[in-house]
Structure formats: structure tokens, C-alpha cells
Amino acid sequence: MMMMMMMTLVRRGSKEAAHEKGQALVIIAVAFVVLLVFVGLAVDAGQLFIYMGHLRRAVDAASLSAAAQYREGRTIAMMTDAAEQVMNLNGVSPETVVVQTCDTNPGDPGLCFTPRRKLVRVSGTVLVPMTFIRLIGFDNIPIAANAIGEAASMDVVLVIDVSESMANDASLIDGDDDDGDGVADDADNGAYGIWDNYYADPSRCNPAENCHPMEEVKEAAISFTERVLDKPPAEEADRLAIVTFSNGWEVGGTVVIPPGWITSRSDAVSKIEALEVYEPGVCSEIPGDTTPGACRHYDVPGDVNSNFTGLGCPLFEWFDPGDASSCTTTNIGGGLKLAGNMFSLNPREDALWVVVLLTDGAANASDADDFPYGYCPYPTSSESPFCRDADSSTRHSPATDPAYDADDFARDMADFVGCYPQDSASACNGVLGQGAVVFAIGLGDQVLQTYGSDPIAHGVSLLRYVAAVGDDGDPATDLCEGLYDNLDEWKEWCGNYYFSPTGDDLDLVFEDIASRIFTRITH
Numbered sequence: 001m002m003m004m005m006m007m008t009l010v011r012r013g014s015k016e017a018a019h020e021k022g023q024a025l026v027i028i029a030v031a032f033v034v035l036l037v038f039v040g041l042a043v044d045a046g047q048l049f050i051y052m053g054h055l056r057r058a059v060d061a062a063s064l065s066a067a068a069q070y071r072e073g074r075t076i077a078m079m080t081d082a083a084e085q086v087m088n089l090n091g092v093s094p095e096t097v098v099v100q101t102c103d104t105n106p107g108d109p110g111l112c113f114t115p116r117r118k119l120v121r122v123s124g125t126v127l128v129p130m131t132f133i134r135l136i137g138f139d140n141i142p143i144a145a146n147a148i149g150e151a152a153s154m155d156v157v158l159v160i161d162v163s164e165s166m167a168n169d170a171s172l173i174d175g176d177d178d179d180g181d182g183v184a185d186d187a188d189n190g191a192y193g194i195w196d197n198y199y200a201d202p203s204r205c206n207p208a209e210n211c212h213p214m215e216e217v218k219e220a221a222i223s224f225t226e227r228v229l230d231k232p233p234a235e236e237a238d239r240l241a242i243v244t245f246s247n248g249w250e251v252g253g254t255v256v257i258p259p260g261w262i263t264s265r266s267d268a269v270s271k272i273e274a275l276e277v278y279e280p281g282v283c284s285e286i287p288g289d290t291t292p293g294a295c296r297h298y299d300v301p302g303d304v305n306s307n308f309t310g311l312g313c314p315l316f317e318w319f320d321p322g323d324a325s326s327c328t329t330t331n332i333g334g335g336l337k338l339a340g341n342m343f344s345l346n347p348r349e350d351a352l353w354v355v356v357l358l359t360d361g362a363a364n365a366s367d368a369d370d371f372p373y374g375y376c377p378y379p380t381s382s383e384s385p386f387c388r389d390a391d392s393s394t395r396h397s398p399a400t401d402p403a404y405d406a407d408d409f410a411r412d413m414a415d416f417v418g419c420y421p422q423d424s425a426s427a428c429n430g431v432l433g434q435g436a437v438v439f440a441i442g443l444g445d446q447v448l449q450t451y452g453s454d455p456i457a458h459g460v461s462l463l464r465y466v467a468a469v470g471d472d473g474d475p476a477t478d479l480c481e482g483l484y485d486n487l488d489e490w491k492e493w494c495g496n497y498y499f500s501p502t503g504d505d506l507d508l509v510f511e512d513i514a515s516r517i518f519t520r521i522t523h
Contacts, residue, residue, distance in 0.1 A: 048143060051128045055145045058090035063122040063149030066099050070120050071151040073230050076104060083122045094124040095142070110148060116237045118151035152352040153237040154517060155261070156228050157339040157436075158221055160275065161359035162214070162244045163329040164294065164311060165446065167202050167277045168360075169212040169503065201296060201308035202279040211277045213443060216503025217358060221272050224356075224510040229265040236263040239351075241342045242271055245335035246278035247328065249368040250293060253278070254334035260345055278329055280311065289314040292326035292373065324386040325376030331365035332357070332462065333410035340417040343434045353436035355417055356513060357466060358506075361446040362458035363410035364388055375405050390452045392461035407458065411465055414438070418469035427474040438470020439513050441498045443506070448490055460490045460499075467496035 062083035069079045080099045087094050100121045102112040111119045123146035130140055205211035228238050239261040247253040257275075262268045280294040285301035292315045300306035313327035339355045364387045366374035375398075376387035388407040395411065396404040412431075419433030440463040442448075447459030468478040479495025491499045498509045 047131065048128055048141065051126055052143055052145065054090070054092050055094075055124060055126050055143060056147070058087040058092040058094075059122055059124050059145045059147045060149075061090055062086045062097070062124065063120060063147040065149075066120045066122050067118065067149035067151040070101065070118055071230065072227070076101070079120065083124075087124060092124070092126060095127055096123075096125045098123040116231075116235050117153060118237050119148050120151070121146055121148045152517075153348065153350065154228060154354055155239045155241075155343065155348060155351045156354045156356065157241045157243060157342050158225075158272075159243045159245065159335040159339050159355060159357040160217060160221065161246075161330060161332075161335070161361070161443075162275060162278050163246045163361070164202055164278050164280065165330075165360055166214040166217065167200050167205050167211040169444070200310075202277040203296065203304060204308070206276040206279060213360070213503030213506075214275070214277050216506055217443070218272050218275055220503075220506035220510045221358075222269050223507060224514055225268045225272060226265060227514045229263065229268055233264040236265075239263055239348075240268050241339075242268070242275075243335050243338045243342075244275060245331045245338075246365075247293065247326075247373075248331035248334045248365050249326065249373045253329075254331050254338060254367070256338050256342065260342065283312045283314060286314075288318055290319045291315060294327055294329060321382060322378065323373075323376065323381045325365075325371065325373035325381060328364040328374075328376070328387050328406070330359060330361045330363055331367065331374070331406075332359055332363040333406065333413040334365070334367045336410065336413035336417050336466070337367065340413065340434045340436070343436060352517065353434060354517060355436050355438045355470065356441070356510075357438065357463075358441040358443060359447070359459070359463070360443040362388065362392075362449070362462055363406045366406040366409040375409050377403050377405055380405055385451050385458065388458065391454050392456050392458045393454075407462060410462055414466040414469045415475070418466070418471075418473055420473040427476065428469075433469075433473070435473060436470065437496070437517075438466055439496045439498065440464070440466040440470065441500060441506070441509055443500050443503065445501075447499065448487060456484055457490055460484075464494075464497045467494075471496045 065086040066079040066083045069082045074082070076099055080097055083099055084094060084097045087097065100108070100111065100123070102108060102116075102119065105111055111121060113119075123144065125142050125144045127140040127142055199205040199208070199210050199212075202211065209215060225240055228240055229236055231237070241261055242257040243255070244257065245254040257271050262271070280296055281291075282302055282304060283295035283297050284291065294311045294313050296304075297309045297312050298304060298306040299309060313324065316324045316327050336355070336357065339357075343353050362385070364385060366387070368374050374387070380387050380389055388405045389403065392407070394403075396408045398404045398408070398412070415428050415431040416433050417436050418438045419428035419431045420435040421432050442459050442463045447463065448457045449459065450457050464478065464480045465475060467480070469475045471477065471479060480492075480497055483489040483492050483494055491501070493499065493512070498512070500506050500509050
């Protein structure tokens, strides 16, 4: 009996064990399925996150590209093509790309502002291939992203040298007998490219619109202006100002062309077209004349119809041979000072501040301040190069050093324009500037001229300093470093410095500057 009971218990225990084993298998199977579901969902979710990251980066880049196209006045179709190409280059093949501006979406709160801003929204969609949930019929899932790119509103100041040397390339002769000697000027002067003395007289080439390289400067500046001011005035988000400089003591020697900030393309173009080379008066030819400043000499004294023989400076030549400060006419520092002051006139903190300086020489004049005609300490007041010492590497302080000269003044004004407005003790010796982006253009051979034993041309040295400050607010970070050894290296473009051998090459320079004025992203 006992044996039968034991056998029954054992048999019953075996059945229960088998039953429990079956339950465990079911639970394990279910858990495995659930785990597969979670893994599958995790894989698909990860796929979505990866694709979304790629899409966002691609849309960001596309919005910048579209904004750049918007600045160029391109159509929506062109901007869409550009955005799609950039997305493809970023490894994303969009199903749809939509580009919108305030013109296409009037009243859109993300695109339409007063004052007007150059905003472009790019929206893109991508189909993300699924791995797990395609088992239940979802082969892919669409995702979308958008970004708003802004062609940064710009306040641009053109600082243009109008000193009398801007008529020195008056060799663009037309074959006429301009000097009245009965022989065509091209025969007088030989091959194209030789200086034609007749039109080197600013009083003749200005009304004839035949001052060179001034005419080429104006043409290049106009092309640049038309790219900056590319909208009707009521819609224009950018502003442009024009500063001209020659000497620093005469009224009108250095000036902001009225009314200052300009938003009308036609107004800006007409003001540039009206620019003229500095035109000093006629020399009296009277010994002992104390009239300050440059004047125009002629074969027949005082006769403007006779042959122009160049410029004189009677106060320096006949009365005070120890002070040439009234004779010099390249006040680069004064031009930069006025440019920097423009950014405090109806300032726009959200705009990109840009200064483009163009000169055909080195600094030899400055604002008058406490001196009759500007900074020109002895011996620079009586020896060439006037009003700057023969060593381009020196730097003096106006507060403590009597050797402070026109070149020092120009460098200080470069700091004023380009150094950042916060504490710049380390970068700019405590100077708080405007933080503008500054480009410096040297035009012609005078920029490359050296003096004495100085191994670096004065124009190159100064303009590259201006460019170094204007690149990142720090004069010590010179992107032209290593390119100071010889003439060929002085001509190389580097950082924000450009060299143009002739006026005809300026279009390329201004085109490159325009292409570098950057955009920014907002979301």
C-alpha cells in the first residue's frame, strides 16, 4: 500500500515539474518576442534620430546657401536648387525642399520683420527606411526639419583715397592732342601705359571723367555697391556709407559723403559717380608765398591752359622747409576714424559692420588735432618719406612720444575700427574699438615703395596691420605672417589684405570681398 502511494506521489510530482517547465518555456518565448520588439523599436528609433541629425545639419547648410543666393537677388527656384544641392552634398537626398521668404509668405512672423531682414526658411523632408516595423507594413517614415538662414544685414563703409595721386595713371590716352602741341598724345608718349601729363592734372581729368585709376576705383566700387544694396529702398536691410580722404587739415579733405547711411542703390551709385580726385589750387609762383598745402604748377605760371608740370607746396618750399605737414594728402587714419564713427550713427547692433579701405599709398597725413596740419614730427617733417619715420615697424604713443606720426595715427585708428568693443587689454592694449570687419586694399606701385634700409614697404606694412586687426580684432594674429620677404610676397592676397597692381584688377578684389561677407543661421 505504502509502495503504491509513493509511486502515485512520484508520478504526480513528475507531472507538476513537466507543467512548470512548459510554463517557463512560454514565458521565455514571450519575453524573447518582447525583447525583439524593443530591440527592433530601438533600432528603428535610432535610425530616426540619426537621420534627423543628418537632416538638421543639411537644412542648416541649405538655409545658408539659400540666404546667400537671396542676397544675390536670385529667384525662389534658384534658391531651391541651391538648397537641394547643398543637402545632397551633406549626404541627404530630400523628398521635398521648400524655400520661403517674406515675399512668398507675407505676414509670416518668422520671416517678416520691421525693419526688413533678409531671412530665408528652408524646409526639407526625408523618408527614413525602417527595419522592424516594416513587418507590420511601414517601410519608411517621413521626417521633416527646417532652418531659417539670414543674409546678415550689413552696415558697410567704403573708405576711398581721393588724393591727387589717384590721377597718376592718366595714361589711358585716347589719341587726341590734349596738350595742344599738334601731335596726338599716343604718339607723344609712346605705347599705352606711359604717363600722360595733361590728364594728370586733377582740374582737367575730373570734369572729363578721365582721372585714372580713380575711374576704375569708382567702377569697382559701384559694382560692389550694387551687390550690397540689392533691394528697393523700402525693402533694403543693408546700409552703405562713403568716406573719402586726402589731407586732414583742409575743410573737405576727409569727409563722410552726405547724408551718411544710404539704402538706395541709385543714390549710392550717383554719389560714387560724382567722386573726384582732390584738386588743390593753382600755385601763385610768388617767392615767399605762405599759402599752406599743395598747389598746381604750370609751364606758364598761373596759366591753367598751359602744360601741367606737377604739384608744389609753397609754404614748405619757400617759407618753412622744416614742416611739410600741409603738403601731404594721404590721411588714411582720418578716413578710418570717420568710418568707425559711422557705427555710432543710428547704430544697429544686429548688423554686420564692415569697412573696406582702398588707398594707393602709405599714410603721410593725419587729422590736425593740436597741430596746425597734423602729426609730422622732426625729422619726418623735412625728410622723405614725409610725416612718417623711415622704419615701417616702429610704433609710438601720442601721449608720451613726440615721434608720433601719420603712420602711428593710422594704426591707432585701425584699432579704433577693428578692435572689439569689450575689454581688449590683451589683444589691443586696452583699446575698445567698434569690432568691425575691415578689408584693406593696396592699389599700385606706391604701396610697394621702400625707404632707406627698411626691408618692408610702408604701404604693405600698414595695410596688413589694418587687415590683421580687421580680421579678428587682434593685430597679433596676422594671416599674412611669413609673406613679408620680397616684392612678390607683398603682392599676395592674405587674410583681409588685397593688392591690386592696376585699377583694372579691382573688380576681382571687390568680388572676393563681397563673397566673403558671411551669413548666419537662426532657428
